[in-house]
Amino acid sequence: MNIVVCLKRVPLTQEVDLQVNSDKKDIVKDGLAFVVNDWDNYAIEEAVQLKEKLGGEVTAVTVGYEDDEEVLRRALAMGADKAIRIDPGERELDAFVISKILSSVIRDLRYDLVLTGVQADDTNEAMVGVMVAENLGIAHAAVVNGIEVDGNELTIKVELEGGIDEVSTITLPAVLTIQTGINEPRYVSIMGIRKAGKKELKVMTIDELGLSQDYLLPQTVIEELFLPPETEGAEILEGDPGTIAEEIIRIIKDKGVSI
Amino acid sequence: MGEIMVLAEHRQGEVRDITFEMLFKARELCQQNSHSLTAVLMTDGQGSYADQLKSWANEVVVFKDDRLGNFNADFYNVILAALIEERKPFIVLMGHTPWGMDLAPALSVKTGYPLVTDCVDVLVEDGKPKVIRQIYSGKIYSKVSFKESDVYLVTVRPSSFTPEVAEPFSGEIVEHDLPADLPTPRRVFKEFVDTAAGEVDISQAPFLISVGRGIGEQENIEQVKELAEKMGAVLSCSRPVVDKNWLPKYHQVGTSGKSVKPKIYLALGISGAFQHVAGIAGAGTVIAINKDKKAPIFRVADYGVVDDLFKVVAALKEKIES
Secondary structure: OOEEEEOOEEEOOOOOOOOEOOOOOOEOOOOOOEEEOHHHHHHHHHHHHHHHHHOOOEEEEEEOOHHHHHHHHHHHHHOOOEEEEEEOOOOOOOHHHHHHHHHHHHHOOOOOEEEEEOOOOOOOOOOHHHHHHHHHOOEEEEEEEEEEEEOOEEEEEEEOHHHEEEEEEEEOOEEEEEOOOOOOOOOOOHHHHHHHHHOEEEEEEHHHHOOOOHHHOOOEEEEEEEOOOOOOOOEEOOOOHHHHHHHHHHHHHHOOOOO | OOEEEEEOOEEOOEEOHHHHHHHHHHHHHHHHHOOEEEEEEEEOOOOOHHHHHOOOOOEEEEEEOHHHOOOOHHHHHHHHHHHHHHHOOOEEEEEOOHHHHHHHHHHHHHHOOOEEEEEEEEEEEOOEEEEEEEEOOOOEEEEEEEOOOOOEEEEEOOOOOOOOOOOOOOOEEEEOOOOOOOOOOOEEEEEEEEOOOOOOOHHHOOEEEEEOHHHOOHHHHHHHHHHHHHHOOEEEEOHHHHHOOOOOHHHEEOOOOEOOOOOEEEEEOOOOOHHHHHHOOOOOEEEEEOOOOOOOHHHHOOEEEOOOHHHHHHHHHHHHHO
């Protein structure tokens, strides 16, 4: 089975005080660490596991700049066979543009299955994967947390609300957006990434894809980013852990819970 | 005068809450802008969905077919695209739910109409829709507009709007013909499986101690488990803990796990992703302990502690024992 995996590199924002840029169109990214989008990490692991079981080739693809190749090298170290970065140049990007670029690259690859994360950790739009499927005119399923292969058909589980999974069958070729928890992504060592340096990493430009300027117009505009409105929020308990513990116990008892 | 359309979502015999949340918001937008409100329902004819919806909209457009008993993106996409082409509604609202995520981006590509997903608010300014989104785990908000279009597509984050009692509509139920060219679906529904049933029912517990990503290692859960036992609390967790297989799924609080309503919810190392926060909407008092003072959990908690959770856990244990 030949599998294409679409990946994105995103900033790590836990325990970080984020600020908005002066033009209010983006956050201040200086000093932030970047990682592979968590959902995409599960997608690449799933692709590699399927390849290990069924044979075939895994191709990792990203739309981005030179720094973004980091996530491709990591995917190669996890077991992808080759990687493609499409450099978008100075173009403004939104999910529509990115999905069109990805679709045009994937169309020319030999593939049975396209995997990507449900959403990206930064803007959580959950759009690109399903748009790629519709652009390619193939089947899709979003929020997949289980895949079993049976020839040209997959039995998949889609995670719904309230702990309910929806089991269905889907015919290949297809795009699946992968939910976290579907597998246990393998550890990637620095040594592993170095070794994977020998694998093919191809860089393409938009011009090489033959996509016109008009075709790649964004459909949405970020008017402004802003910090969340100040709300009253939590009453912060101060003091040493002992004092805080006493205060917590008092609150619990106050609310009529016996401990 | 334009039209605002809301796609109804139903599962296992029930109209999903997101449907009424969207209809409530759409009603407000319709009143402000003199639009009419239409609910769109796809069904196999079982259940009383249309009757439930008619008090929430001016019109309920019903597509009835044996194949529409369960959600299917292939059918929904073709049917909704045809209806949108026919009626050119100003805005179409869909849920930012697993099914909405499955449908909306495909519908946008198929129709060519712009889409913004996961919106927590929808406004109309100078006759154009603008939406508010939360990005970077809720640490930043984003106001987004669309390129000029006849129709605008929006998916709405669940629990963003709380429906209030209002004068009910006496909406007209109109059955609509299906498009002639319904495709053979590439995806076929088999069954629903309950993955959250287990030894413990966290949804009924009066006191929950809940661990999140901040617990760091699987081994660290043990000390929280001990604390929970000592305090008579039930142990629960957020999604990352289940994703890593550190606790079984029946411990998970949140949209994809269980909704809980304890008197006390003690959240340890939980950042407060919206899917988690939605699951504790019914909680009495929320006490959150997290190292990140900007963690969204502090926006919904009643009491917060910005500190290392392990120090507080150790101190709690000591106080309980003495």
